[in-house]
Amino acid sequence: MNERGIRSLSRYKTARAQKLVQKPSRHISAQFPCLLISPEPQRESRFDIMVSVRLVLATLASHVFLAASSPTPSGLDTRVSVLAVEFCDSTNFRGVCVEINPDSAQCYDLLPDWDNRASSVDNLGKDSYKCTWYLDGNCQGTSYDNQKDADLGDGNGLFxxxxxxFICVPK
Known part of the structure; x- marks a missing residue:
């Protein structure tokens, strides 16, 4: 570019900057100067608009990234686990099934309809709770603590x- 072209470009930039400074704007850039949006977007080139859009998107993405990477305050457990137990009267969780939502650390006797009936059992809250199954009522007698067993008849078949x-306690 020759010297005349440089002076012309310089005058254009100066004139444009004066227009931006002289006119108070009610445009969004006046409220949010970090967005770098010109008060007269209809006069911008496609390049200027693309740069502005990319800058806005990059700013938003960085805020999302920073929020997602913020550490969890100490002592706050973000896991949400519901204590639930499923009993089915056939293997592989088929047949008639019942789901129970017991209170933690409390022994539960199965109702007469389900006492000595289950052929498969699953602790659905196994990430946070450990359940123990008992042969007798009141959580007495021989116990078994496999958290998911699709076939209680395999192995020794005792259960x-x-x-x-059964009883389920927090891990």
Whole structure:
């Protein structure tokens, strides 16, 4: 670019800057100067608009990233786990199934309809709770603590159609 072209470009930039300074704006850039949006967007080139849009998107993305990477305050557990237990009267969680939402650290005797009936059992809250299954009521007798068993009849088969009570405690 020759010297005349440089002076012309310089005058254009100066004149444009004066227009921006002289005119008070009610445009969004007046409220949010970090967005760098010109008060007269209809006179901007496509390049200026693309730069402005990219800058806005980059700013928003950085705020989302910073919020997502913020550490959790100490002592605050963000896991949400519901304590639920599923009993099914057939293997592989088929047949008639019942889901129970017990209170933590409390022994539950199965109702007569389900006492000694389950052939598969699943602790649905196994990430946060450990359940123990018992052959007798009141959480007495022989116990078993596999958290998900699709076939209580395999292995020694002792717990197939034999569970009478259970308890689940936080891990």
């Amino acid at each position: 197939d159609e034999s569970i009478s009570s």
